Amino acid sequence: MSSRLDSLTSWHADWRGLRVVVLGLSVTGFSVADTLAELGADVLVATEGADAEYARLLPVIGATLFDGSLQSVPDPVAAHAPEVVIASPGFPPHHPLIRWACESGIAVWGDVELAWRVRDKVLRPDGSPAEWTLITGTNGKTTTTQLTAAMLAAGGLRAAPCGNIGVPVLDAVRDPAGFDVLVVELSSHQLWYLGLSEGPDRLSPHASVCLNLADDHLEWHGSFAAYRDAKAVVYRNTRVACVYNKSDIATREMVEEAEVVEGCRAIGFDLGVPGPSDLGLVDGILVDRAFHDDRRASALELTTLDELAVRGLAAPHIVANILAASAIARSLDVAPAAIREALRGFRLDPHRIEIVAQAAGITWVDDSKATNPHAASSSLAAFPGAVWVVGGLLKGVDISGLVADRGAATKAAIVIGEDRAAVVAAFARHAPAVPLFEVDAAQTEDVMAQVVELAVGVADRGDVVLLAPAAASFDQFVSYADRGRRFAEAVRDRIGRGVGDHDTAGPDASGDDGR
Incomplete structure (x- = not known):
């Protein structure tokens, strides 16, 4: 098997009949299946909850779909006897199918490996x-x-x-x-x-x-x-x-x-x-x-x-x-x-230190893309003394170091998200003098409205209100882009009702999702 795979280092090599299991059917998984089908490989795509459009296209390109639980090795996957498994990036090393492939001596690739070969x-x-x-x-x-x-x-x-x-x-x-x-x-x-x-x-x-x-x-x-x-x-x-x-x-x-x-x-x-x-x-x-x-x-x-x-x-x-x-x-x-x-001619994407509004001398900044402490630290360094909107899903990361390094310099912190307790505890240990506010909203659409009301109450002329959550968004929002959009919408809505004197709305916040 390995000798055949070693020979597959060109688009023009003989890929015909190569038995491949593709794990995942997002944009990456489909690109892998489409490429291999064009090369003549025998492709089985295994996924949990297939996108309807991709599922419709698979038989058109000549690939087969298994849509079901992947918490153990499905019979169709084992019966396919793959010579190589190509996994979408969402499948971690400890996933049952990745462990099965490695323990069975089956080659495991990502989409980048295939792309380099062709x-x-x-x-x-x-x-x-x-x-x-x-x-x-x-x-x-x-x-x-x-x-x-x-x-x-x-x-x-x-x-x-x-x-x-x-x-x-x-x-x-x-x-x-x-x-x-x-x-x-x-x-x-x-x-x-x-x-x-x-x-x-x-x-x-x-x-x-x-x-x-x-x-x-x-x-x-x-x-x-x-x-x-x-x-x-x-x-x-x-x-x-x-x-x-x-x-x-x-x-x-x-x-x-x-x-x-x-x-x-x-x-x-x-x-x-x-x-x-x-x-x-x-x-x-x-x-x-x-x-x-x-x-x-x-x-x-x-x-x-x-x-x-x-x-x-x-x-x-x-x-x-x-x-x-x-x-x-x-x-x-x-x-x-x-x-x-x-x-x-270059402009940053939305949700990356984006000024979404300026009103009553307060600047509102959307850095929703700061989905981990390292990114949030950079954002806080760019806006020292900000009113900091922080929290979400911490993804197993300890936020204490960020709060110790940057938290004490903030004017106030507004904590959102599922992992609020860890953020609040970090402030109690490392920045107890900073005013702290929690948003315990059950409905997604209420979260940012409460954030903005709290920020208006604490921010003064010359201050920055900074959304730099240091956490993922999937507990309360569809994506970091959705989180940023909702923040901007809540700001604009509050400005429309009056934040103070000399209100002037800034640019709109919009943009596509990404990871």
Whole structure:
């Protein structure tokens, strides 16, 4: 079996009749099934609660569906006798079907592994497949992926942001238009599956970056060490540039330990003065000293903090993301002028430190995308002294460290969500002097209305009310985007009824969901 799988390293290899079980039928699972069916494989998709549209399409593309309980190995799955199981990212290592496959000696892949193997479906004019760049980190992945793609496009390259950002990598690989570079955002889940790969043609990116590392998804990985090890896979086999965060020692250690292609360089970034292989800041100017012939004596200007501030991009964690994206773009020979031009036209997605309204001197900020303590810490650093709206599903993460580091500097805290008790206890231990308010709303639509009323009661002119929950949203909301939208709607509704003098509503808050 392994010898056959070892030979399947091209779109043009013989995939016919390969028995595959695909776990999950979301957008990723369907992209896997569709690809394999086109290649002639024998595909069984196993899922719990199939999306009706995808279920309707499966027989059309020539795949079979099992829709039922996956808490044990279903008879149709066992009878299919798969040579490989390809799992959607939602299936954790301890899932019964993943354990069964591993214990049975069946190869287990993720969608990224399959995409790498068939990356030569559409070639560049020189006859080679698109370059791959990989982006991960606890926070900032999507923004950095978007920034990188925008910089590459400004430099004249056909770039496709894909992966965890919402567009399956397989869809980008199969796009008949073709690309010069795939900018692949990878979650820790996808990287865990990628780490299982031991074939002769393992993924080897042009450049890679882990932006930062903090507790997250511990319920999926089982421990912080396992989460860290999954993230470290991003650097494996990198050929040109391993980009790391100089202010986050964990990312530097990942690069030091990584098995890379000979000649690959370590490229650092942070908000300090850069060394000769780094990107950083000098007197408010973002500069490159890594991809510059005279990097020992001078630096190349990319943009300035003043220019970024005009675009709402000057928060410290966003500047760090810009430097990381610039490092990847520079590794692909994008000129500094193109990077500057890309930044002039760039706008953050909704629900990422988005000002949704300003009224009576109070600024209302939606950072609902801050779904873990690390992200919320960055947001609180950008808005010191804010009235902090915090809470939700903590996903097994201890919020005490965040409250100890940032909580005492807040003007007040408004606690929402299912895991309120843990947040309240953290404030009692680490920031007892901060006024604390709990929202114990049973109905989703009531939560943000109560939040806004409480905030109006405590915020004064010049204050910021900051939604940076440090937690997932699925206890009370459909998604972080739904949470952010409801916050903005509640703010606008309250402003319409009068918050104070000189009321002026800010921009609307809208946007798509994402994970």
